[in-house]
Amino acid sequence: MKKHRVIFQPSGRRGEVADGTDLLDAARNLGVDIESICGGKGTCGKCKVRVEEGFFEKDSMDSRMEHLSQLTEVERKFLKPSDGPGMRLACAARALGDVKIFVPEKSRAGKQIVRKAAKELNIRVEPAVKKYFVELEKPSLHEVIKGDLEKLLAALEKNYGLSGLSMDFPVLKDLQDTIRKGNWGVTVSVWKGREIIKVEPGFIEASYGLAVDVGTTTVVGYLTDLATGKVMATESMMNPQVPYGEDVMSRITYAMTNPDGVGRMQKAIIDGLNEIISNITKALSAEAPGGGEAIVDMTIVFNTAMHHILLGFNPEHIGRSPFIPAIQHGLDIKARDLGIRINPGSYIYVLPIEAGFVGADNVGVLIAMEPYNMEEKVLIIDIGTNGELLLGNKDRVCSTSCATGPAFEGAQIKMGMRAAPGAIEKVKIDPATKEPLYKVIGKEEWHINLEKIDAKGICGSGIIDAIAWMYRAGIIDKSGRFDMNVESPRVRKDHEGKPEYVLAWARETSIGGDITITQGDVRALQLAKGALYAGAKLMMRRMGLEKLDKVMLAGAFGSFIDKESAMTLGMFPDCDIDNVYAVGNAAGDGARMALVSLTKRGEAEEKARWVEFVEIAVEPAFEKEFMQAMHLPHMKDSFPNLKKLIEKESPHVVIKG
């Protein structure tokens, strides 16, 4: 048997193959990944490779081709002039002599980069669900009789080396009709190389997944192309459980005090997810007419209470000491067992949880931020209705949870609203005049004169800005109390005699009234930030840390929060402001990573167990620390960075204390 030498670039892998071996087989034999959705049938055109020079005795374009089989009809169909010279389909070109082959970036299987908006993360795409096209021989009376399933399994083993596969039972139900509808050609979706979860007639290239972040207040879904890892569409909504309770504890209470309370809340969130699925797949309807059924894989992150309620578990036991969850590991649950209307045989991967109050969402943050790979000691704050903290580096990471309440998300704030058009999202206040500048979502410019700008309310990042600048401008003191001696029409008392600051006059708004920051709003924010600060401080003490190298702010408005305002308010212990980062929705990023990467799922399971959970609420020191942390920071030696920052930014501020 004649053999030929083959070299693949850029990997440099090389070896000998038998005469006539196609380049796709050659690549597989040598461990080189080349994209091929159709499995070498010549129907997908994905396996384009370039024949390289410099390897042959005769160094010319013509000679290059002598070492490969003739260009086929199929190749003529798929290869375009724009592909450049020397291009072939790996499945069609057979080695008839020594060859050197270059595999272009876009033909490399599982090597795509997912670019994240907030931070560049490199992740190799290796989804749990992969599609394979197979053609089957039509049956005859005289062959050895074989069931359709047995015939399909044999073809998958022969063409793709997949063995020991099982099949989802409802898929099996329709198998015979599907195979005949596809005229004996079908596309098979295989989960983790183990189970056939979908069979479609004919060759179907598209493969979609959905990563979901179920927050206490907000639910977001990311529709993702499983072949590239690219997000195709994003869809969000208020968590439909909000009417049952604004925060985690009130929902647990609802579950405990109402017959079928869990069932009602579970139905609300499942219905909500189905609405997201229905909306997010509308855009796909042309190429994937199955609607939600086009989605073949799904991941979810959420805190432990949302986790239990969505899965229909009684959350009672995580709601009271000793806060025991039903399960800590991740789960693969059949979509139909949850009533989630994606492909019914698909598994929904629910990320593992850390403890009773540090959930799968924090595991999402963990695998997105990877503190376990860092040298520096980092504090990661995931700010939502529940606040979760991670602290540490490659040697050790601790986690805890703080009940911050929904103030950071604009709830329990008098004029608070979601981050939607019309919401005031950024604020500055002139320390001399006490006059504000603000920016409204949906408008390009900051609001600098008294024009009508149709403001409707104020969202989380705006509240943090406003209160931080009220402090800098001396409108409130370090205890959060209003200084009623400030001379400005904006500092006044409401009809109940309680102090407030007017951020926008009625004429600037579309709501027919002034937008104000009240004493109650300031208190709500103090409670929320105090919980975060006290938690971080106690964790640092537990780990013997004096100083943070880095702070990362994650969460629903993590990308929008002004890190200087956050530091002014004392949301976290002192850190050089240049080392404070807003990292966006890291929990959602974790869900997306787990969706497209089995390695990340493995990392989630491993690191969720490795992280040390600290039960802050039971530390005797917590109550005292929390009371102190409610205050806005003293600008003393213990806060050198903050003092420097405020003196630079606001020279007119008289720093008190």
Added chain:
Amino acid sequence: MKKHRVIFQPSGRRGEVADGTDLLDAARNLGVDIESICGGKGTCGKCKVRVEEGFFEKDSMDSRMEHLSQLTEVERKFLKPSDGPGMRLACAARALGDVKIFVPEKSRAGKQIVRKAAKELNIRVEPAVKKYFVELEKPSLHEVIKGDLEKLLAALEKNYGLSGLSMDFPVLKDLQDTIRKGNWGVTVSVWKGREIIKVEPGFIEASYGLAVDVGTTTVVGYLTDLATGKVMATESMMNPQVPYGEDVMSRITYAMTNPDGVGRMQKAIIDGLNEIISNITKALSAEAPGGGEAIVDMTIVFNTAMHHILLGFNPEHIGRSPFIPAIQHGLDIKARDLGIRINPGSYIYVLPIEAGFVGADNVGVLIAMEPYNMEEKVLIIDIGTNGELLLGNKDRVCSTSCATGPAFEGAQIKMGMRAAPGAIEKVKIDPATKEPLYKVIGKEEWHINLEKIDAKGICGSGIIDAIAWMYRAGIIDKSGRFDMNVESPRVRKDHEGKPEYVLAWARETSIGGDITITQGDVRALQLAKGALYAGAKLMMRRMGLEKLDKVMLAGAFGSFIDKESAMTLGMFPDCDIDNVYAVGNAAGDGARMALVSLTKRGEAEEKARWVEFVEIAVEPAFEKEFMQAMHLPHMKDSFPNLKKLIEKESPHVVIKG
């Protein structure tokens, strides 16, 4: 709630029912059997009952009716003047006062004798589902935090060496509450050492399984103690799919020609199985209050068409050449995915099938009879609506299927009926006088003089006996034709001029007419037995066998069939009568063995693939062989055993041919 007294005659059963209860429900509650094929839907008109006098204060026709609801349209349709006065449909008439009801003979359902009775099996019990009791430590705040599942898994590993277990998702849902209800002691049901399918609070010893044989005509369930393998209860019913078609082909046709035909038939059989489960677990209610949920494992055998329809597969492709089934291997299907109301997380093991027309029932016969362990060459005939044959020994076993039709089960026979009280089950005919002897189900003695014995019809084993003896007595010849020269009042022509033989005079019956065997009955039986015989003969030829060492008769009436009558009719090729065995419901035995033995499941999977399926219907020789096989046997040298037998048993028979 008002109550009324109801008395049913002639049984004399009485009791109180709620106002408005229909008489069919009342009868069921009081244990009175009333025929109702439609199940009370008002579509079969079988449940006619007569309202009796003498029970009311006012003794008149008018008062009788005052105690029942008004006559309905449906009743007007079914009730005829010839039914006599006071007649109602039990399903339509509702009790509004005290009533006394007479159930006429022909409306009495008569409990079917379970001819598929369970015999003792000699088998090592090693069930797929085993129970384990564990006690868990109560959690505290200061231990290493562990989810309830993780704690349970650790205990199972420590105490029983079980590792890598998964848990059925709905079981996980209730895990925390179950553990606390059991005060930290739970009984865990584990399937195949792999998956936790049930967790019960406290220590629960009992563990039940259900083996089911779904025949085309009859369905039987065997409730089994999984710890001992002992059958606790047996329950049977007509296959509720019978209204959609009496045999396999007509049901396949129904599926192909009616929208949602498969769905309707699937629902009918699943509902039927749920009824069996509900009835069979009633006796357990004291010790296993869960009803059907106490059943943690289940196996099913059936022919390939029943298999496909029960599982919701389109049976079209097994109904036409080349007869391709969806699957050949066995399947483990979650009970809830089929809607079968045993423990919802349990798997139902469906035995493998051999080919398009040799199903899991034949695999049941295979593992029960084990021809693959025999030295002798054995023919195993499984006689049901479809006949299946196994032929061979340890070296090689072939299988095939013959469309026998339902004649062997008493259908398509003029006076045929199910094997229920009143059915003639055994017959002998005096060759000299042509007078019969017969035995009726429910009576101890043979009927020897012309007493009233309340015969209602004739069941399968009785038909075989009757026709065999008609042949021996010279009433019919080898072509099946009546000899009208026979001098007996019992051999006569019916009103259409067709010959018939009177087995019982009207005065001996409870149906007000003679019970006869017609020329048409003889033809139906000839077709059925001819199919079996031709199939066996062709298989023998294919395997080069001249002679059988052993014949085993299995099937619905396998235990009741008279092997000498069967040989007289030529149901199978010649064999020494001492080596012919009636082995009972071997398919059901196979289901029971698979239920209690994982080894037997493995054997089923292996041997189903090892057996060689022979497609008899496509053999060119089949048509010819079948035509010849329709004849009753010649008593020539080719049938030495038959000749010997008949000469011994019936010295007066002149052996023809």
